[in-house]
Amino acid sequence: MVYVTRIEHFNAAHRLFRSDWSDEKNAMVFGKCANKNGHGHNFTLEVTVKGDPDPDTGYVIDLKRLKEIIHHRVIDRLDHKNLNLDVPFLQNVQPSIENIIACIWQELLPHIPASAKLHRITLHETNSNYCEYFGG
Amino acid sequence: MVYVTRIEHFNAAHRLFRSDWSDEKNAMVFGKCANKNGHGHNFTLEVTVKGDPDPDTGYVIDLKRLKEIIHHRVIDRLDHKNLNLDVPFLQNVQPSIENIIACIWQELLPHIPASAKLHRITLHETNSNYCEYFGG
Amino acid sequence: MVYVTRIEHFNAAHRLFRSDWSDEKNAMVFGKCANKNGHGHNFTLEVTVKGDPDPDTGYVIDLKRLKEIIHHRVIDRLDHKNLNLDVPFLQNVQPSIENIIACIWQELLPHIPASAKLHRITLHETNSNYCEYFGG
Amino acid sequence: MVYVTRIEHFNAAHRLFRSDWSDEKNAMVFGKCANKNGHGHNFTLEVTVKGDPDPDTGYVIDLKRLKEIIHHRVIDRLDHKNLNLDVPFLQNVQPSIENIIACIWQELLPHIPASAKLHRITLHETNSNYCEYFGG
Amino acid sequence: MVYVTRIEHFNAAHRLFRSDWSDEKNAMVFGKCANKNGHGHNFTLEVTVKGDPDPDTGYVIDLKRLKEIIHHRVIDRLDHKNLNLDVPFLQNVQPSIENIIACIWQELLPHIPASAKLHRITLHETNSNYCEYFGG
Amino acid sequence: MVYVTRIEHFNAAHRLFRSDWSDEKNAMVFGKCANKNGHGHNFTLEVTVKGDPDPDTGYVIDLKRLKEIIHHRVIDRLDHKNLNLDVPFLQNVQPSIENIIACIWQELLPHIPASAKLHRITLHETNSNYCEYFGG
Numbered sequence: 001m002v003y004v005t006r007i008e009h010f011n012a013a014h015r016l017f018r019s020d021w022s023d024e025k026n027a028m029v030f031g032k033c034a035n036k037n038g039h040g041h042n043f044t045l046e047v048t049v050k051g052d053p054d055p056d057t058g059y060v061i062d063l064k065r066l067k068e069i070i071h072h073r074v075i076d077r078l079d080h081k082n083l084n085l086d087v088p089f090l091q092n093v094q095p096s097i098e099n100i101i102a103c104i105w106q107e108l109l110p111h112i113p114a115s116a117k118l119h120r121i122t123l124h125e126t127n128s129n130y131c132e133y134f135g136g
Numbered sequence: 137m138v139y140v141t142r143i144e145h146f147n148a149a150h151r152l153f154r155s156d157w158s159d160e161k162n163a164m165v166f167g168k169c170a171n172k173n174g175h176g177h178n179f180t181l182e183v184t185v186k187g188d189p190d191p192d193t194g195y196v197i198d199l200k201r202l203k204e205i206i207h208h209r210v211i212d213r214l215d216h217k218n219l220n221l222d223v224p225f226l227q228n229v230q231p232s233i234e235n236i237i238a239c240i241w242q243e244l245l246p247h248i249p250a251s252a253k254l255h256r257i258t259l260h261e262t263n264s265n266y267c268e269y270f271g272g
Numbered sequence: 273m274v275y276v277t278r279i280e281h282f283n284a285a286h287r288l289f290r291s292d293w294s295d296e297k298n299a300m301v302f303g304k305c306a307n308k309n310g311h312g313h314n315f316t317l318e319v320t321v322k323g324d325p326d327p328d329t330g331y332v333i334d335l336k337r338l339k340e341i342i343h344h345r346v347i348d349r350l351d352h353k354n355l356n357l358d359v360p361f362l363q364n365v366q367p368s369i370e371n372i373i374a375c376i377w378q379e380l381l382p383h384i385p386a387s388a389k390l391h392r393i394t395l396h397e398t399n400s401n402y403c404e405y406f407g408g
Numbered sequence: 409m410v411y412v413t414r415i416e417h418f419n420a421a422h423r424l425f426r427s428d429w430s431d432e433k434n435a436m437v438f439g440k441c442a443n444k445n446g447h448g449h450n451f452t453l454e455v456t457v458k459g460d461p462d463p464d465t466g467y468v469i470d471l472k473r474l475k476e477i478i479h480h481r482v483i484d485r486l487d488h489k490n491l492n493l494d495v496p497f498l499q500n501v502q503p504s505i506e507n508i509i510a511c512i513w514q515e516l517l518p519h520i521p522a523s524a525k526l527h528r529i530t531l532h533e534t535n536s537n538y539c540e541y542f543g544g
Numbered sequence: 545m546v547y548v549t550r551i552e553h554f555n556a557a558h559r560l561f562r563s564d565w566s567d568e569k570n571a572m573v574f575g576k577c578a579n580k581n582g583h584g585h586n587f588t589l590e591v592t593v594k595g596d597p598d599p600d601t602g603y604v605i606d607l608k609r610l611k612e613i614i615h616h617r618v619i620d621r622l623d624h625k626n627l628n629l630d631v632p633f634l635q636n637v638q639p640s641i642e643n644i645i646a647c648i649w650q651e652l653l654p655h656i657p658a659s660a661k662l663h664r665i666t667l668h669e670t671n672s673n674y675c676e677y678f679g680g
Numbered sequence: 681m682v683y684v685t686r687i688e689h690f691n692a693a694h695r696l697f698r699s700d701w702s703d704e705k706n707a708m709v710f711g712k713c714a715n716k717n718g719h720g721h722n723f724t725l726e727v728t729v730k731g732d733p734d735p736d737t738g739y740v741i742d743l744k745r746l747k748e749i750i751h752h753r754v755i756d757r758l759d760h761k762n763l764n765l766d767v768p769f770l771q772n773v774q775p776s777i778e779n780i781i782a783c784i785w786q787e788l789l790p791h792i793p794a795s796a797k798l799h800r801i802t803l804h805e806t807n808s809n810y811c812e813y814f815g816g
Binding site: 001002003004005006007008048053056057058059060062063064067 | 424426437438439501502503504505506507509510535536537538539540541542544
């Protein structure tokens with residue numbers, strides 16, 4: 001069993017707030033992240049699958065194929081977007097990295113080839129913050 | 137003469153477009169960067185000053201002081217902001233890194249202590265793009 | 273269950289030696305790390321907590337709060353210090369990264385909010401060495 | 409129980425192909441990686457051992473000793489080499505990172521001192537790809 | 545005048561040697577870099593152009609266009625290639641980073657749009673070595 | 681003319697203070713850097729030489745030779761040392777990065793081979809601070 005990771009990037013805007021809270025409460029809870037006109041990040045996404053290397057190719061998964069899946073299902077829909085407004089699979093989701101990562105997992109899971117198993121997603125928001133998710 | 141650099145960070149949203157152009161022209165010229173609801177980046181800012189080290193302290197400039205100047209004049213006004221809407225010194229400026237860096241230079245220049253001289257600003261937008269400015 | 277990590281930094285001096293050993297034995301066992309007047313590093317500390325995202329905020333933990341805890345309990349006491357001489361919670365501890373990380377765990381554990389659980393600490397000493405600790 | 413990691417580097421050429429396949433099939437399956445005259449990478453190798461810190465030294469393992477083992481068993485045999493042609497322990501192995509990492513594990517395992525236990529190897533091929541192996 | 549840099553990557557094999565020298569002399573002069581079957585690197589290429597930002601777009605150059613030029617003229621011809629054997633514009637060139645960078649300059653120079661001026665190329669071979677070239 | 685850079689590392693302790701100043705004045709001027717028992721850093725040193733590539737080797741300078749010179753003249757004397765107490769060429773020097781870099785220049789200059797010319801030294805103290813020196 002070998003664990004293989006592909007790393008991709010997307011640049012997006014977001015804002016943390018609740019529309020049912022006052023501006024004061026949003027500012028108190030979310031601080032600068034509640035800024036009305038949003039802010040943004042260079043997000044780095046790591047997708048790890050596990051499995052046995054294929055005897056012919058030595059691959060757990062063809063990383064070109066994994067790259068295509070990540071781009072088709074995630075990067076093309078998040079890159080240069082506003083995560084509050086532009087992404088159908090994040091509608092009605094507070095776009096914290098904890099919630100984004102769980103939604104990315106759901107988007108990727110059905111598309112990983114049967115020979116490999118989705119093991120972990122890591123999402124870096126800044127050089128100081130990242131989160132990891134194992135699917136449950 | 138020694139060149140000393142302080143590195144700081146800000147996370148911001150922006151959008152590249154012209155309000156006097158059609159959506160089609162904005163999309164053609166600016167591509168994904170014209171997305172209506174914006175996108176964002178982790179920007180990294182390097183500020184370089186030059187001068188002779190002080191005989192007592194060995195400092196060209198006290199880097200704690202340079203950090204305070206950068207935060208007071210730039211980071212506090214750009215971090216977790218929308219560069220199109222929230223920043224007085226970027227009003228009516230197309231927020232490309234080329235234009236942002238020249239505006240940052242103008243904000244910092246009057247505040248650098250006389251013993252040092254502002255030499256260069258470097259602004260990184262992603263791991264693939266950065267620009268440098270020497271003030272003229 | 274999501275795992276969230278905050279990364280902080282401290283710059284410190286230390287020396288590896290035993291006062292009950294001869295200089296020769298200290299040099300033989302610890303090599304350059306036994307240098308009498310010490311040496312130092314830029315240490316990078318990663319603190320990982322796990323838990324379920326809060327339904328209102330999407331946070332496992334408010335990372336501003338986690339940052340404050342790490343600074344109050346660890347960074348403020350280690351940064352720009354000599355780890356052999358200046359740190360009460362490292363008294364009588366050989367300041368190897370393995371021992372430092374276990375002491376940092378003890379300092380942080382009682383202060384992590386109940387909604388999250390301390391999962392892992394990672395301590396980087398150089399670009400070539402790091403250690404991880406899961407608390408037991 | 410503390411996990412300690414040493415990071416080392418090697419620069420090598422390789423080519424992915426099967427001699428029993430046609431050029432067309434090799435190109436279809438392996439893409440650019442099948443280039444006849446090879447290509448290459450700066451590989452980064454992380455070796456993680458686990459154990460209890462020694463009461464005298466605070467070490468799980470002397471990292472100078474671990475570095476020597478990694479260099480003697482792995483780096484000296486892979487650095488500035490062609491992984492298809494120059495490495496006895498990779499003979500008849502498709503040099504994918506998944507296969508290389510398992511072979512490195514076998515080379516290192518018998519040489520780790522009894523006080524520590526080989527836990528994980530991580531092999532980075534580019535800034536976008538890496539794999540991990542836990543030995544089974 | 546603003547300086548704008550685009551960063552791209554290619555992974556390639558090479559070997560340093562002279563066919564008119566003996567194996568012994570090649571080994572003495574080039575060390576491990578003379579290995580008969582080659583070795584390889586993840587090369588990082590930075591291309592810097594300078595100019596005045598366009599009043600409409602704020603661009604010195606459209607970085608998407610600069611990326612296309614770099615890929616068409618350089619990356620597509622060097623990535624996953626053997627620099628001794630596979631690259632017409634490096635024929636009969638000793639593929640040291642000093643020589644490669646001057647050849648890349650010649651390939652790019654005629655294709656940079658007139659509004660910008662090619663200023664500097666930086667080529668990183670490893671985390672320990674890089675070279676810069678300003679065209680003369 | 682090509683500029684070639686070699687990057688090396690040293691880990692050292694230092695303290696900024698003047699013995700002819702009171703503790704209060706040292707604390708006021710140097711802040712945490714005046715801590716009595718010192719602190720430390722992982723310093724990164726970049727040494728850049730310039731020249732014409734040799735027609736036979738393609739080298740401005742043999743980087744193995746440049747590495748040896750840097751190690752012999754600088755790294756071996758600064759690594760795992762206390763910069764206030766252990767380094768003859770820094771005696772009576774306030775060990776700020778501005779002063780250290782000028783002393784390193786003096787140590788290296790006489791030992792660079794005649795075919796190349798010492799162009800620039802860069803010294804990184806943390807991820808936030810670095811300085812550059814061109815020798816005059």
